[in-house]
Amino acid sequence: MTSIRSGARRVPLFLLLLGLFAGTLFASLPARAGTPDDYLRQAREAQSTGDLQAAERFYLMVPPPGPLGDDGQFVESRMQVARQRFALKDPDGAEAAAREVLAVYPDNAEAVNLVESVARERLPKWRRYLDDTLRFLPTLLHGSLMTLALVLFTMAVSPFGGLLIALGRISPVKLLSGACWFVIWFFRGTPLLLQLFFIYYGLPALGVTLKPMSAAFLGLGLNYSAYLAEIIRGAIQSIDHGQTEAAKALGMTPWQTMRRVIIPQTYKRLVPPVGNEFIALIKDTALVSTIAMVELMRSADQIFNAYFNVTVLVLAAAIYLCFTSVFTFVFERVEHRLGVYERR
DSSP, rough: OOEEEEEEEEEEHHHHEEEEEEEHHHSSOOOOOOOOOHHHHHHHHEEEEEEEEHHHHHHSOOOOTTTTBBHHHHHHHHHHHHHHHHHOOOOHHHHHHHHHHHHHHHTTTHHHHHHHHHHHHSSHHHHHHHHHHHHHHHHHHHHHHHHHHHHHHHHHHHHHHHHHHHHHHHOOOOHHHHHHHHHHHHHHHHHHHHHHHHIIIGGGTTOOOHHHHHHHHHOOOOOOOHHHHHHHHHHHHHHHHHHHHHHHHTOOOOOHIIIIIIHHHHHHHHHHHHHHHHHHHHHHGGGGGGTTTTSHHHHHHHHHHOOOOOOOOHHHHHHHHHHHHHHHHHHHHHHHTTTTTTTT
């Protein structure tokens, strides 16, 4: 029988022909279709390596659901394709993939939102910004009212608290002076965020539970009272000692001297540093969002996490800038008014 030598072995020719025929037959058979999970796995692997074309090809191989539905593979695959195309600036392709989902599941919120995003992407930029402003601004303004309330409350309380702490700090009574020094040392030496956490989350362990608004008022009031106390103390001690001696010669008591002579002379010197602290307060109010207070920053954060739209951050920044500009103007006018006699 005819045979072919392969190395040291001899293979019959008919066996070789039989093997070639079998290989051709199996190669002509259709490959076994993979499962939707297989296609999703291969698509994710291709995505992780940066091969977006292969990833999209595998995602599109996931078939539509049958009569009994599926386990979400179809929706996931088409929405991945839609998001990928949208990111690659292909709005038409993104909409086509999303509408495949809507053809099967008309109420799918993710697909509906993506189609709306595509429609918005086709608008002129100025129209998009205008629509975003009209949509997000009312919520941000509502949150800014709480920010304004926090600022005004702290501005009303902290100067009086700071004055009392400052007077106690310069008091000849050692115990009172030491206690006021400790308050200043503690509240200036620890972060405001930590103080808010302790008041809202820590005090309940000691049996004292406060609502978010009360905790925010207390934390901001104590913190800024401590800072203003040092500013006020410095202003009081900057007044020439001769003023005190002259008041004493006129028969004034120490309290009368402080109230009628020393403190009125500190107003002009207090306005710039106190104004700077209150402008910083406007921005520090953003920290109360960590204790469930819905103010301007919390509102902006919630909207951004829902829509991933940068316009909301620009609007929030503009509102903060408006607040700081108004307060800066007011303090400049107050400083100008109080210094009218010094300019003569």
